[in-house]
Amino acid sequence: MTGFVGALVEAWDELRIHKLRVLLALIGVAVAVAAITGVTAAVQMLSQAYQEQFDRDMGRQVTVAVDAWAQGEQSAPPAALATEYARVLERYDITWASRDLATQVPFRFPDGTRPTEVRAVDPDLGTMQRIQVVEGRWFDDADVDALAPLLVVNRAFLDRLGASDLSEPLTVQLGDVTPVRSRVVGLVEDRWRGAPPEAYVLYDQLTRWYTPDAAAGFYQPAPTLKMWVPPEIVDDLTPRLRSEIGAAVPGWEVGTYDNRSTGGAALDGATRWVALGVGAFALLLGGLGLVNIALVTVRYRIREIGIRRSFGATSGRVFVGVLLESVVATVVAGLVGVVLAVAAVKAIPADVMFGGLQDRPPFPVSAALIGMACATGVGALAGILPATVAVRVKVIDAIRY
Amino acid sequence: MTVLDLLGAAEEVHDRAPVVELRGVTRQFPGDPPVHALHPTDLTVRAGEYLSVVGPSGSGKSTLLHLLGLLDSPTDGEYLLDGRPTSGAGERERAALRATRIGFVFQAFHLLPHRTVLENVLLATVYSGVPRAERRERAVAALERVGLAHRLDFLPTVLSGGERQRTAVARAVVARPAVLLADEPTGNLDSASSESVLALFDELHAEGLTLLVITHDDEVSARAQRRVRIADGRLQEIA
Numbered sequence: 001m002t003g004f005v006g007a008l009v010e011a012w013d014e015l016r017i018h019k020l021r022v023l024l025a026l027i028g029v030a031v032a033v034a035a036i037t038g039v040t041a042a043v044q045m046l047s048q049a050y051q052e053q054f055d056r057d058m059g060r061q062v063t064v065a066v067d068a069w070a071q072g073e074q075s076a077p078p079a080a081l082a083t084e085y086a087r088v089l090e091r092y093d094i095t096w097a098s099r100d101l102a103t104q105v106p107f108r109f110p111d112g113t114r115p116t117e118v119r120a121v122d123p124d125l126g127t128m129q130r131i132q133v134v135e136g137r138w139f140d141d142a143d144v145d146a147l148a149p150l151l152v153v154n155r156a157f158l159d160r161l162g163a164s165d166l167s168e169p170l171t172v173q174l175g176d177v178t179p180v181r182s183r184v185v186g187l188v189e190d191r192w193r194g195a196p197p198e199a200y201v202l203y204d205q206l207t208r209w210y211t212p213d214a215a216a217g218f219y220q221p222a223p224t225l226k227m228w229v230p231p232e233i234v235d236d237l238t239p240r241l242r243s244e245i246g247a248a249v250p251g252w253e254v255g256t257y258d259n260r261s262t263g264g265a266a267l268d269g270a271t272r273w274v275a276l277g278v279g280a281f282a283l284l285l286g287g288l289g290l291v292n293i294a295l296v297t298v299r300y301r302i303r304e305i306g307i308r309r310s311f312g313a314t315s316g317r318v319f320v321g322v323l324l325e326s327v328v329a330t331v332v333a334g335l336v337g338v339v340l341a342v343a344a345v346k347a348i349p350a351d352v353m354f355g356g357l358q359d360r361p362p363f364p365v366s367a368a369l370i371g372m373a374c375a376t377g378v379g380a381l382a383g384i385l386p387a388t389v390a391v392r393v394k395v396i397d398a399i400r401y
Numbered sequence: 402m403t404v405l406d407l408l409g410a411a412e413e414v415h416d417r418a419p420v421v422e423l424r425g426v427t428r429q430f431p432g433d434p435p436v437h438a439l440h441p442t443d444l445t446v447r448a449g450e451y452l453s454v455v456g457p458s459g460s461g462k463s464t465l466l467h468l469l470g471l472l473d474s475p476t477d478g479e480y481l482l483d484g485r486p487t488s489g490a491g492e493r494e495r496a497a498l499r500a501t502r503i504g505f506v507f508q509a510f511h512l513l514p515h516r517t518v519l520e521n522v523l524l525a526t527v528y529s530g531v532p533r534a535e536r537r538e539r540a541v542a543a544l545e546r547v548g549l550a551h552r553l554d555f556l557p558t559v560l561s562g563g564e565r566q567r568t569a570v571a572r573a574v575v576a577r578p579a580v581l582l583a584d585e586p587t588g589n590l591d592s593a594s595s596e597s598v599l600a601l602f603d604e605l606h607a608e609g610l611t612l613l614v615i616t617h618d619d620e621v622s623a624r625a626q627r628r629v630r631i632a633d634g635r636l637q638e639i640a
Binding site for chain 1: 467470472492497505511528529533
């Protein structure tokens, strides 16, 4: 151990003495490590961005959805379905769940009453689908008992109301025949440019305050029940849900689906490898430069190696010494590269580049480790050749006048 | 402090086996015909002796030095260093012997140009197993002994030839070797510097250090207590 530490100290001393040569040799390595680390980190952030976008569209992994369709006049009443939904959630101890009904509800805008896209949901959906409220707030559990319906609307909805923000209390009449004054509590961005006005409302509040004419009778709409569950229970859970709910509400067709097949970060595959490949190639070039300079340096230092040998340095020690010089140098370069990469990635306006990251991942440790491992590996590889040359130095020739 | 303090073995000097003992040592280099650089040679150097080997260019001086310094191996015969046979020693063992039993002084000094005087002397302690905590103290003591205490942080490139060679001597003795091998130690020095180095050798010898100086210069050779002439690979004691 002491010998190894001694060799490390010796290697560092050599590097200190040959600052310029080391600097020149290592700039390439540092840049390559910065590239490989930065790309790895950026790819992870991009993956996170894709994942979050996916979560917004499809729900987090794994979201199981239960749909039910009434099959005829003799179907059980929708209330039975609601009761059964509540029962299965309790029975299977499901923490995150939300009903989700996409429907149209009339709102009285300044330019007249217009049917508007509404999603009737439970508060959990905000977390389950990463709904980003840019102003105001999302629903909480207490909102179910509010005396007036609360709304979270998109910007197009706000525009149609003639408002620009939520700094002033904002209300809108919901319904046509017996409208109720509803209050806007939150604002989300439009899902795409030119999106129509849309609003989220709590399912229980919507059903309390508004009964659409078409809701009665055959083919009445029923909410989808969405559950965010651990992946390992999905295969077991879905058939049970189908059979239990189907049995509890006769006359309803019950179907389930989950979002596993559409999940996964798009950048985990080929793109990531291509990016890493480019970084590795850059590192290889940096490493070749290092080998080149190290070889020249060893030839230049043949006399010194001979002197060291004459004073008792073993060939093993000379080999390790030269090898460690290379490794220590590239590790230092690697550190510089990783620091550069961290600085660069931190400086990236991720929100702008990656489209609104909700959970901005910290600089990935794995990226830093990959960078350091690459640097060390290149140092070792680049050091083997000059170290071998150094060992083959004939002491007598090296110290000959 | 004397060099015997550095050597740490003053009282044992006279009872020990010869420091250097060659028994029928030969060195041939392959060729057509083979070159007999050193014919069968016997040589004994006892602890505390100051021996010079004098001879012209091509006489086999360097070959002898390389053999004595364990930088080369004899074709035949046995070389005992401090009573230990060395012919069967492996590379690692020979390196350890070089580190602990032999100190080299070269004609061209062979100091590391980018290292300070102190660091150059410390170099010899690194491989000889001197405990890390003692290294600096011993290196400074060795440099004080050769009169260079005021040059510790100088680079060798700014020293005079004599100072460089004295630095080399300090490096050679800092690890307390059994024998100091000097190869043309005054070959690159002017007469004043030569004299200062030879005076240092005299002092080291007086303090009990075993010295073996190889030279082509009769005047340098004459400073030794015992002289051996080498010519055409054969050694002959000078009365």
